[in-house]
Amino acid sequence: MRTITLAIMLIVSSITTAQTTVKGKVVDDNNQPIPGTNIKVQGSAVGTVTDFDGLFSLTVDQSPPFTLLVSSVGFEANTITISSDTSDITITLKEGTELDEVVISASRTPERIFESPVSVERFGIKQIKNTPAADFYDGLENLKGVDINTNSLTFKSINTRGFTTFANNRFVQLVDGMDNSSPALNFVLGNLLGITELDVNSIELLPGASSALYGANAFNGILFMTSKNPFDHTGISAYFKGGITSQDVAGDNEFYDYGIRLAHKFSDKFAAKVNFSYLRGTDWAASSTVNVLNPATDRTDPAYDGLNVYGDEVSTNIRGVGQALVNAGILPAGAQNLLPDEDVSRTGYNELDLNANRAESVKFDAALHYRPFANDFEIIYQAKVGRGTTIYQGANRYSIKNFFLQQHKLEFKNNNFFVRGYFTDEDAGDSYDTRFTGININRSWKDDNTWFGEYAGAFATASLQGVLPEQAHAIARQTADTGRLIPGTAEFASAFNQVINDPNLATGSKFQDATQLKHADVNYNFSHLTADFADIQVGGSFREYKLNSSGTIFTDFDGPIRYSEFGIYTQLQKKLADERLKITASVRYDKAELFDGNLSPRVSVGYTVGENRNHNLRASVQTGFRNPTTQDLYIGLDVGRAILVGSAPDNLDRDVRVFDDVSGAGQTIIGGNSVTITGRAAYENAFSVTSVANGAPEAASSQIVQPEKVTAFEVGYRGKLKKFIVDVSGYYNQYKDFISTENVIVPYYGQVGDNALSLLALQNRDFTVYQAYTNSDVDITSFGVTAGVDTKIAGFNIGVNYTYAEQDFDKARDPDFQTNFNTPKHKVKASFGKADLFNNFGFNTSYRWSDDYFWEAPFENGDVPSFSVIDAQISYKIPKLKTSLKAGATNIGGDEYFTAFGTGLIGSQYYIGLTINNL
Incomplete structure (x- = not known):
């Protein structure tokens, strides 16, 4: 035995x-x-x-x-x-073909693009290697229906289907399941602090509402970037790119970008990886001197306010100053009548004097992967750290300098479920507001009262001597500017450094922030248990914000502000009719601490036709929503032209401001009166800007901000017609409670509607402008079409796509409300290339044309002219060295353009790169 x-x-x-x-x-x-x-x-x-x-x-x-x-x-x-x-x-x-590529994002489960229930775009390793753009992230711009608004060389904002500014809080970007947004700024900083090129495994983009599966803010679209798993992709790989950026204003400047990836599989149970990349260059310089108040004039206008000139936003009525000087006995009686009844602004500084235009990105991440049973069950710890320098254009232009963001994630998963938790922590570093830098450098050498007093006195004196008004203005400005700090001098540098390191906007411009968020996700796919009936998934998420700006952005003067939100969802997917018919139904419930709960259902139907199953028709209806952002709720920030105040109920009385030099109700006291105004006044005691401008003041209608909702209808077709791959989709979106901002005028005294003191306050210029975060009660809709055709002829890859986008908004019913649609009505993109033109040699080219459009944003509104751009690259592989060489250029021809009003013109970029062992 x-x-x-x-x-x-x-x-x-x-x-x-x-x-x-x-x-x-x-x-x-x-x-x-x-x-x-x-x-x-x-x-x-x-x-x-x-x-x-x-x-x-x-x-x-x-x-x-x-x-x-x-x-x-x-x-x-x-x-x-x-x-x-x-x-x-x-x-x-x-x-x-691209129809055979597998995506996960559309249904949170693997499926071919061909049978995806909604529109989806994929950008994989092959596309990354062949893109003519200098950076893989820029290559996303060639996808159909995608807009990339270029804020700077290192900060691009992706969006689909309109309604965006650079603060794009309607679009979500996930990197390995982690939201890549800045917790305080509420939007993605492009790939400034994102994923390194060598570690990208795949990129998927869902245009349109995706709230049913992904919750709040997956409103206009969602971008998924996944990295390579060290169990599957091992070894050492590296790249180096170098070249120049060329712009008329900034000239020709060197840039370089390099990175390395190390990954090793120690056993069937343990693997790890490390990534590092560094980019440095010179940004696209913003240098427009257009007078935003009166574009037909130039710097000779006494009230000149240049687009990229800062400090000249400070202005006052010069006759009012003269009256004050007469009252104080400084000027003789009647001298105020020598002064014109018009505004005069201080002399500003060009942005080029206030920003070094440095672009920099440092990214590091590491991950430990553990499979305790050597099967599909995996435990992952991932850490991402990034530091960057760029320009961000929001209400003002901000120099984002040494901005730091870190993320840490712990995830448990297998083929059927995942549970992940992560936190994001940021530090604004040495960032500062360029507008307040100009304003407070001016005030550091001469305060506003003194400067305007000298201006008024010199103008009156010159007028008494018979000097014409235009010459009197020039003499007055020269007199008031006596002692002005000149860029390039030691005195200017000293004042500049003092201002950008001071977080008090009354004297400085430092952007201070250490906000955090914590997030948890869980998802379980029961398809292995319920496949005979249907594929069923359930999941949920939780998020908590901790706002911590020390009162420089938010009203967190007395300590951090915390609030949270959560959501749960389920999805059922079933195939019928010999697996030709695919029905997907999803629903999600979300609840934010400050708002009622919200349901987001989605239903889609796809049907495959044709003997060879080469044609797929799809239709879907889904709802999306987005909660007001941290800034919509708790901001309390003076940006010069307006005071931004969030409308969370507990924020209305947290924003408290004292205004001095108020003349009072008919009194003539200068410097003696002061009033205290809370943020509540912007919502309860304010005039409509348009009504005041039209001479018939009426109360503003700004209400406390509520969640925004959209109902999205979409139909589409994907198929193979002989050698052609065709993908066409159309959408129609209906918005409710659309969130945006509205400028209002708050009088220092009186109650709006009293037809007495409040009107006197307007007459006496005793008021200030607030920017309220609110919803429009006007119906807003958008609609559009995207169409793409790809084919291969004689081995050459050819692709063309077209996008049409339009909004329907009755501006006359709500004239002070801005939708910020900000996308061209027509866009055309094309590509032509061959990866193996001859032995180991390939090339690729891309072309983009954009229709002109009108840009709306808090910084400034203006026209964006149409433009055409051609990019190209050639590549050569050296198999024995496991190396590839690539040379390319963007914006060949050098016709400079811009995608947003107020940014620097985009020039050309020429580069050459070397990649070693990138599989």
Whole structure:
């Protein structure tokens, strides 16, 4: 008996320790190697990836037979049955189409783009390598329906379907499941602090409302970036890019960008990776001197306010100053009548004097991956750290200098579920407001009362001597500017450094912030249990904000402000009619601490037709919503032209401001009166700006901000028509309680509607402008079409797409409300290239044309002219060195353009790059 038992144990032991090694190569139809191909054992997480030469080696802890699943983006998947150890297997993959690519974002489960229930765009490793843009993130601009608004060289804002500024809080960007938004700014800073190019595995973009699965703010669209898993992508890879940026104003300047990735699989249970990248260059300089108050005039206008000139926003009525001087006995009686009844502004400084135009991005991340059972169950710890310098255009132009953001995530997952938690922490670093820098440098050498007093006195004196008004203005400005600090001098540099390090906006311009957010997600897919009935998922999320700006952005003077929100969702997906009909239904419930709960349902239907199942029709209706942002709720910030005040109920009385030099109700006292105004006045005691401008003052109608909702209808077609891949979709969106801002005028005394003191306050110029965060009660709709055609002719890849976008908003019913639609009505994009024109050599080109459009934003409104852009690149592979070379240029021809009013003109960028061992 002992002998039999021992024999059985030996047999079992031999079975459990059996190993099979499979070696081989993966090639395409032309017998060219396919690097980065995924090879996995069916029914397990064991797998590997082919190297640069398409070679692989896989050791499996089981005896044959078993099946390998072989897949690569852009190719049709293949299955291979292994019956014995082998070392010379060759696997051929047939080239597929973009319809065969697999996406996860549309339904939170893997599915072909062809049968996705909603519009989805994918940008994979192949597209990243072939993009003519200098950076992979910029290459997203060539996707159909996508807008990229260029704020600076290192900060681009992605959006779809309109309604955006650079503070794009209607669009979500997730990197490995983590929201990449700044907690305080409420929007994504492009890829300034995002993912490194070498570590990108895939990028998916869902245009339009996605709240049913992804919650608040997935309103206009959502971008998913996933990184490479170190179990599948091992080794050391690196890249270096260098070149110049060329702009008329800034000249030709060098830039360089380099990065490295290290990943190692220590065993079937443990793997790790580290990424680092660094970019530095010179930003697109903003230098417009257009007079925003009167574009027909120039700097000779006494009230001149230049678009990219700061400090000249401070102005006053010069006759009123003269009256005060007469009252104080400084000027003789009647001298005020020598002064014109018009505004005069202080002399400002150009943005080029206040911003070094440095662009910089430093990114580091590390991840530990642990599979305790050597199967698909995985535990991941990931840390991301980034520091960047750029320009952000919001209510003002901000120099984001040494901005720091870190994220830490712990995730548990397998093929059926994930549970993740992460927190985001930011520090504004040495950032500052360029407008207040100009204002307070001026005040550092001469306060406003003194400057305007000298101006008025000099003007009156010159007028008494018979000097004409235009010359009197010039003499007055020259007199008042005596002692002005000149850029480039030590005195100017000293004042500049003092101002940008002072967070008090009365004397400084420092942007101070250390806001945090905590977030948790959970999702379970029951499809392995319910497949006979339907694929069912459930999930939820929780988020908490901690606002901490020390009173410089938010009204957190007495300590951090905290609030939270949560959501739960479920989705059911079912295939019918020989799997030609696919029905997807989702619903999500979200509840924010300050608002009532909200339901977001989605229903979509897809049907595949044709004998070869090459055509898919889809239709969907879904709702989206977004909660007011942290700034909508708790901001309390004076930006010069207006005071921004959030409308959370507990914020209305937190924003308290004292205004001096109030003349009073008909009194003539200068410097003696002061009043205290709270933010509540912007919502309860304010005039409409338009009504005051029209000479018939009426009460403003700004209400406390509420969540915004959209109902989105979409139909589409995807299919293969002979050699052509066609994707067409149309949408129609209906908005309710649309969130935006509205400027209002708050009188220092009186109650709006009293037809007495409040009107006197307007007459005496005893008022200030507030910007209220509110909803419009006017119906707002948008609609549009996207259409794309891709084909391959003689091996050349050709693609063309077109986007049409329009809004319907009755401006006359709510003249002070801005929707910030900010997208051209027509856009055309095209691409032409071939990755293997001849041995190891390829090229790619892209073309973009944008219609003109009107840009609305808190900084300034203005026209954006139409523009055309051509980008191109050539590439050469050196297989023996596992290296590729790439040279390219963006905006060939150098016709400078801009995508938002107030930003620097975008010039050309020329680069050459080298990449080593990037699979």
